[in-house]
Amino acid sequence: MHNELAIMHEHHHDTDAIDVFGFWLYIMTDCILFGSLFATFLVLNYQGMMPSTLKDHINLRVVLLETFLLLASNFTYCLAMLDLYKQKIFRTQVWLGMTFLLGASFVFIEVREFIQLAADGFRWDLNGSASSFFTLVGTHGFHVSCGLLWILVMMLQLPKLKGSPHIATRRMAYLGLFWNFLDIVWIFVFTIVYLLGAM
């Protein structure tokens, strides 16, 4: 009997591992999506194709703030994960709430920046370079917004999953991979779009 349980447990573990690998593959395909957007952006901005007017509109201080918001939100997510391993549901929810607030500030600042850019005349339909800028940064912002919604859902789900910790851990692992992936993409967004754009 004990042996059977052990086998079932192993089986659970195995399918969980395969599920998480599937999610990892989804993230890899998302990387390719961002890669194509980066290629488009680079081609339209740095090949002498058309004059880029982005330089005058970049405020590096704001971008630095955004970067640290995202980095800090990743850190608080790790703290949420560690508390989940110890089965402290309430503390996990608090850290998830912190992650949500940091991520929401990031999206808020980005949307404000977009509105400001449009008001200054750097609209998405100005030229190819502006379109590629808004598509690349906007796709990242959209992913972050989806992640925020997901964090909210996770916070509501956690108390209901108290009886089955391994399901909670698996779902948190998905969200963790996704959230971390967004920060990794942002490293390249701020380096290639903002820092190179401001040079």
Place this chain on the structure above:
Amino acid sequence: MTDHNSHQPDYGTGQKKLGIYTLGFIACSILTLLSFWVVMQNQLTRVETFVVIYSSACLQFIIQLVCFLRLNNQTPQGRTNVMSLLFTLVILVTIIVGSLWIMWNMNYNMMH
């Protein structure tokens, strides 16, 4: 079969540890500040700035992979994850470098 009672499945991405995470966080912060500082000061030549911010971005990428995602090749699943990441990187390099190369050549041939 080893750690039945542990609530820390690793899914091939290593265990999360606060110490390593904090280290990664601090390293990433320093590198980010370095990148922004170099561009804001504007003291270096264009090429030097390129080198600094690109290597800083690549280092941050590696730090996040190792310290945050905890990628490793210790377990079979970890190796599968790393292999799929490497494959993705090959495709990314093909797309990005390929596009730049083709467009640069077209630009060159049109202008000269």
